[in-house]
Amino acid sequence: MGVDTVKLLMWSFIASECLLFGTLIASFLAYFNKGIGPHAHEVYDIPYTSVSAFVLLLSSLTMVLALAAAQANDQRQLRIWLVATAMLGMVFVGGQFFEFTTFHDHHNVWISTNQFGSTFFLLTGFHGAHVTIGVVWLLSLWMFSLRRGIPPSRSMHVEIAGLYWHFVDVVWIVIFTVVYLVPVALHA
């Protein structure tokens, strides 16, 4: 049984990313309720963040549909789902930008304010940067598919981008629970 080298490389990269995000999440858990406020439960808007979580989950669906279209050589569907995934990613990043500015403008929380601010903005900022890179990657694939098309024999390009995108999604699943829900639940 053969193992594709590009896929192996992508999974190795994802494995290293697990360590990066694991460390950032551990730092958040160690510091989020230490020092001066405001703290997590005072600034979070859980319903708003839940919508962001739904958007990112939906983008994972559109991503697998893009891969299915690529494997079925349905170029039109492939382009539609690639653009849909990129747009959902942009909505997520836009929502994160709005959340950051709300924290800064209305709650006076920024990366240098306190331990919560430092660890929160570092973690979610890194995640947002990953989503942004994913959006650029997806739009590049979309441009490529417009110019030359992506035949089934090259569908691995879409699958690799999909692996990255889904990883960003699973990281958000953990962040949504550990960084958003748990601090609020502990204070409830």
Next chain:
Amino acid sequence: MAGHELQGHTSDHTAVAAGHNHPTAKRYIEIAVILAIITAVEVFVLYLPELGVEAFRPFLVPIFAVLSVAKFAMVVGWYMHLKFDDPFFLRIFGFALLIAFTVATAFIALFHGMYFA
């Protein structure tokens, strides 16, 4: 890597993909609906104590942990195709997760140990 033969990325991936027996679009949508429902349940459970259901309060974090792991496993298994792909990828990912979890747990324990000292 024993027992695994590396193949270049220029090979025909159609056969590889077909061999994985990837799920249908309908199944992908079903998974998405389940993920959305679990997320909605998470948010609903968070507000149960505020709605007067105090009995849930001690169980909030364990409930979130279980639901989060379920969502994580579904995305990794179905959308990232670990359920269908070569088990070697699962071992790579599982090993990384194990190390990340161990390091994170040790770090938090160490940090809180400093406070208890």
